Amino acid sequence: MDRLLLRSSPFGAETGALPIGEFEPGEEASARAWDALMGEDCKILVIGAGGLGCELLKDLALSGCRDITVIDVDTIDLSNLNRQFLFRMKDVGRPKAVVAAEFIEKRVPGCKVAAHHAKIQDFDGEFYSQFSVVVSGLDNVEARRWMNSMLCSLAEIDDDGNVIDPDTIIPFVDGGTEGFKGHARVILPRHTSCFECSLDLFPPQRVFPMCTIADTPRLPEHCISYAHLLQWPQAFPDKKLDKDDPEHMKWIHERAQERAEQHQIPDVTYMLTVGVVKNVIPAVASTNAVVSAACALEVVKLVTYAGHVLNTYLMYNGVTGVYGSTMALERRADCVVCGAPRRTFRVPAATTLRAFIADHLGGAALKIRKPSVTHPSRVLFMQAPPALRAQTEPNLDLPLSELCADGDELTVTDPAWGQGTALGAVIKFS
Amino acid sequence: MADGMDSNKYDRQLRLWGANGQRALMTSHILLITAGPTGTETLKNLVLPGVGRFTIMDAAKVQERDLGNNFFVTEEHLGRPRAEVTCELLLELNPDVNGDFRVADVASVIEEEPQYFSTFNLVIATQLAAGPLAKLAEICWDSHTPLLVCRSYGLICYVRTQLRDHCIVESKPESDQSELRIAAPWPELEAHCSAVDLAKLDSKEHSHTPYVVLMFQAIAAWKAQHGGQLPASFEEKRKFQQTIKDMARDFDNEINFQEASEHYYKAYTLPCVPEEIQALLAEAQAHDLTPQSSSFRVLLRALADFVAQEGGGLLPLPGDIPDMTSDTDSFVALQALYKAKAARDAAALATHAARHLAALGRPASTIAPDDVALFAKNAHCLLSVTTSALKQELAADASSSAAEGVAEAMEDPAELPAQTPICWYLALRAADRFQAKRGRWPGETAATIALDNQAVWAELQALVKELGVGKGPLGLAHAREVVRAGASEVHCVASVVGGIASQEAVKVVTRQYAPLDNTAVYNGVAGVLGVYKL
Numbered sequence: 001m002d003r004l005l006l007r008s009s010p011f012g013a014e015t016g017a018l019p020i021g022e023f024e025p026g027e028e029a030s031a032r033a034w035d036a037l038m039g040e041d042c043k044i045l046v047i048g049a050g051g052l053g054c055e056l057l058k059d060l061a062l063s064g065c066r067d068i069t070v071i072d073v074d075t076i077d078l079s080n081l082n083r084q085f086l087f088r089m090k091d092v093g094r095p096k097a098v099v100a101a102e103f104i105e106k107r108v109p110g111c112k113v114a115a116h117h118a119k120i121q122d123f124d125g126e127f128y129s130q131f132s133v134v135v136s137g138l139d140n141v142e143a144r145r146w147m148n149s150m151l152c153s154l155a156e157i158d159d160d161g162n163v164i165d166p167d168t169i170i171p172f173v174d175g176g177t178e179g180f181k182g183h184a185r186v187i188l189p190r191h192t193s194c195f196e197c198s199l200d201l202f203p204p205q206r207v208f209p210m211c212t213i214a215d216t217p218r219l220p221e222h223c224i225s226y227a228h229l230l231q232w233p234q235a236f237p238d239k240k241l242d243k244d245d246p247e248h249m250k251w252i253h254e255r256a257q258e259r260a261e262q263h264q265i266p267d268v269t270y271m272l273t274v275g276v277v278k279n280v281i282p283a284v285a286s287t288n289a290v291v292s293a294a295c296a297l298e299v300v301k302l303v304t305y306a307g308h309v310l311n312t313y314l315m316y317n318g319v320t321g322v323y324g325s326t327m328a329l330e331r332r333a334d335c336v337v338c339g340a341p342r343r344t345f346r347v348p349a350a351t352t353l354r355a356f357i358a359d360h361l362g363g364a365a366l367k368i369r370k371p372s373v374t375h376p377s378r379v380l381f382m383q384a385p386p387a388l389r390a391q392t393e394p395n396l397d398l399p400l401s402e403l404c405a406d407g408d409e410l411t412v413t414d415p416a417w418g419q420g421t422a423l424g425a426v427i428k429f430s
Numbered sequence: 431m432a433d434g435m436d437s438n439k440y441d442r443q444l445r446l447w448g449a450n451g452q453r454a455l456m457t458s459h460i461l462l463i464t465a466g467p468t469g470t471e472t473l474k475n476l477v478l479p480g481v482g483r484f485t486i487m488d489a490a491k492v493q494e495r496d497l498g499n500n501f502f503v504t505e506e507h508l509g510r511p512r513a514e515v516t517c518e519l520l521l522e523l524n525p526d527v528n529g530d531f532r533v534a535d536v537a538s539v540i541e542e543e544p545q546y547f548s549t550f551n552l553v554i555a556t557q558l559a560a561g562p563l564a565k566l567a568e569i570c571w572d573s574h575t576p577l578l579v580c581r582s583y584g585l586i587c588y589v590r591t592q593l594r595d596h597c598i599v600e601s602k603p604e605s606d607q608s609e610l611r612i613a614a615p616w617p618e619l620e621a622h623c624s625a626v627d628l629a630k631l632d633s634k635e636h637s638h639t640p641y642v643v644l645m646f647q648a649i650a651a652w653k654a655q656h657g658g659q660l661p662a663s664f665e666e667k668r669k670f671q672q673t674i675k676d677m678a679r680d681f682d683n684e685i686n687f688q689e690a691s692e693h694y695y696k697a698y699t700l701p702c703v704p705e706e707i708q709a710l711l712a713e714a715q716a717h718d719l720t721p722q723s724s725s726f727r728v729l730l731r732a733l734a735d736f737v738a739q740e741g742g743g744l745l746p747l748p749g750d751i752p753d754m755t756s757d758t759d760s761f762v763a764l765q766a767l768y769k770a771k772a773a774r775d776a777a778a779l780a781t782h783a784a785r786h787l788a789a790l791g792r793p794a795s796t797i798a799p800d801d802v803a804l805f806a807k808n809a810h811c812l813l814s815v816t817t818s819a820l821k822q823e824l825a826a827d828a829s830s831s832a833a834e835g836v837a838e839a840m841e842d843p844a845e846l847p848a849q850t851p852i853c854w855y856l857a858l859r860a861a862d863r864f865q866a867k868r869g870r871w872p873g874e875t876a877a878t879i880a881l882d883n884q885a886v887w888a889e890l891q892a893l894v895k896e897l898g899v900g901k902g903p904l905g906l907a908h909a910r911e912v913v914r915a916g917a918s919e920v921h922c923v924a925s926v927v928g929g930i931a932s933q934e935a936v937k938v939v940t941r942q943y944a945p946l947d948n949t950a951v952y953n954g955v956a957g958v959l960g961v962y963k964l
Contacts, residue, residue: 010907062921218761282445285475289929297922310957324959
């Protein structure tokens with residue numbers, strides 16, 4: 001790293017598409033670039049200690065980062081060992097964050113790794129604002145949305161949405177993989193496209209229509225879903241299916257096989273059963289390595305300015321040959337999280353609040369599932385606590401014209417966005 | 431699972447390459463040359479999924495500077511052979527894997543034991559200087575040994591594959607591979623589809639008749655009204671699509687008819703042998719089989735016979751059908767029809783293969799029935815990959831196989847033209863030329879930086895002139911970035927190249943998925959990946 005941080009470059013960050021700062025190398029170890037990475041003020045947060053997280057921790061430690069924090073809620077499973085190389089057979093069952101941190105500290109002397117076996121939602125804005133960069137290796141959209149929303153809310157802005165204090169911008173680097181494919185991306189809150197702006201990049205999970213599962217099964221997956229979604233709740237009304245319990249999975253597999261035999265549908269296997277019920281995504285060491293290293297290199301450039309910052313999304317596909325593409329994702333002016341969070345909805349005055357939520361907020365529209373709605377003068381519908389929910393539930397079946405006036409702005413919140421984000425919904429009666 | 435395969439530990443990867451692929455991986459022996467971070471990061475991603483065996487060749491001893499970028503050495507190993515130490519720490523990752531090492535200078539092994547390299551399923555050469563690399567590549571080319579070349583240098587890295595007649599049955603393309611043959615049905619399919627009398631069905635049956643049957647009837651009706659002709663012009667095709675819609679009783683609520691209308695073109699698209707497969711078959715017929723011919727070559731020859739005889743100009747039917755709206759019984763019946771035809775075709779292929787094997791004096795059991803079936807099922811996407819030889823790429827004039835690829839890439843630059851990855855490939859070639867002449871890398875010491883900048887820039891200009899391509903966006907700045915890096919091996923960059931290389935390695939040894947052909951360059955300065963045929 002010395003040569004890259006102490007010698008001047010014709011391609012410092014200032015010459016790139018996202019000129020976040022000027023590369024200041026020098027012959028001394030006191031040079032800004034050096035200090036920014038290896039000095040005391042550089043604190044990196046790694047979200048997830050799984051396939052990507054293990055790689056990220058190694059990459060950052062060997063890049064010279066001295067102060068790393070890692071958060072992961074999971075414990076180690078046998079099926080992790082084909083790629084999560086900081087874990088061994090003896091570690092199965094222990095918290096991922098703790099084991100990963102121990103290993104890195106031992107292997108890379110001088111690198112401090114603080115471990116939190118917890119959910120990201122357990123920490124607040126003050127906690128997150130201590131970091132220079134946040135980098136995530138997650139396997140789900142919801143956690144990314146929450147983290148993105150948190151970091152966007154930390155960037156202090158004026159009434160026009162411009163950032164007042166650049167120091168409050170915490171870059172968010174996100175990696176993800178599925179089989180031989182993956183992506184690395186950089187989000188500069190309120191400067192570049194944020195995670196919410198480009199939510200459509202993630203296709204919805206494949207679901208089978210309930211009528212197919214119940215009446216006209218054709219695929220082994222249909223039989224498995226039947227056993228999982230219909231037979232289990234019927235047989236065990238008081239017991240939740242534990243997808244990690246082999247006895248439970250065996251039961252589902254056997255029922256699915258019975259149904260498949262009855263309908264002469266081939267190929268119900270235990271492996272497929274687990275895959276369908278747990279929505280297993282294939283994962284290999286190689287893709288994790290590519291994506292994590294690309295992310296870690298962006299972290300290094302974000303703090304040292306020793307190169308152009310990725311603008312903004314790199315996709316990798318190794319299924320047929322190798323294919324890569326870098327593209328600048330666009331910001332959405334009306335993004336609920338990082339834009340001017342106000343949208344106008346033209347709806348008939350007779351629309352019920354329930355229909356409004358279902359058609360305009362939930363589903364494909366904003367992709368939120370548990371919205372709460374308030375009017376400047378009162379709460380219209382609140383998901384929790386239960387008492388408030390019970391009190392506001394009758395409003396769901398009232399027409400909007402009884403709940404607000406034409407042109408009123410309602411406030412919509414949702415757990416997917418976390419605390420700092422709300423949408424202003426201006427209602428115009430059509 | 432059979433043969434000691436741990437299906438729990440390997441679950442997430444078995445879902446990609448299956449038991450076949452895992453078995454191939456677990457019986458592979460891979461040679462890694464040079465145990466720096468580029469090498470160990472590549473090997474790590476092969477040990478984790480359970481490669482059978484590896485050998486590390488490296489002459490170096492662990493030094494202080496290894497501690498800063500290599501995850502598989504520690505302070506206590508200082509002074510010990512790097513091959514031994516990295517072998518030990520890599521083996522810790524997976525008890526299923528065997529590994530050994532050889533403390534030897536690769537350049538001397540290349541000179542003294544060229545035959546050594548052909549004992550491996552794959553050779554991975556990392557951070558090897560241009561001179562010995564050229565010789566190694568020639569040895570591998572001559573012995574048909576797959577070779578992966580990995581390089582990381584400052585913020586730039588690349589992977590180059592060199593493959594010769596590399597055969598792949600399970601290429602697993604991402605696009606829809608189903609073949610329905612509605613326009614050219616075999617007798618059983620024709621009988622099955624014409625037996626359905628749509629007019630007599632109740633509304634539930636009508637809305638649950640699979641679209642294969644609907645489209646068969648639609649196209650039969652069209653042909654009857656158009657003198658036996660299929661729809662040809664754009665307008666006819668549109669009209670045909672409308673006839674499908676008109677067949678519905680309640681189009682808005684009959685999903686099967688909506689599906690038929692969406693896939694209408696499948697009704698008149700005639701099946702054919704793809705051009706790439708035709709070329710493979712022509713080649714198979716042009717060469718006589720020998721007792722040494724691989725199973726792939728024997729099956730390819732048998733496939734040519736099948737196409738000429740039973741196939742009537744077509745490949746064996748793959749046999750899978752996509753999911754479609756249907757009641758269970760209709761779908762299962764249709765699926766069984768396709769599967770039965772696929773099984774018949776595979777059996778015919780097996781007969782041809784057995785005849786060829788017999789002529790070679792080999793028993794029919796040389797090729798397992800499952801392998802024949804797999805070959806038949808994948809007949810439309812078989813691959814035989816031959817990349818250019820590294821020697822052709824490195825030719826110092828316009829005859830270089832790289833000339834065209836470089837020129838093409840320069841014409842299609844990235845958003846910031848100077849960051850087009852091909853520029854960095856050329857810049858590293860310039861650094862190689864510098865090294866070959868001076869015996870040291872540019873920028874190794876700070877004192878010569880200014881001079882080295884100019885020297886590398888001169889090499890870069892000479893190189894593009896030799897290749898007969900323009901300078902494009904190349905400039906002194908590229909030389910400066912290469913010199914400033916001073917041949918340093920940055921861990922993250924090594925890890926990117928290690929990831930790409932290990933993925934290609936898995937694809938090569940499992941003989942699944944199309945491999946890289948032939949160079950992927952990652953530009954870490956700007957986060958851009960380019961793939962080129964050089």
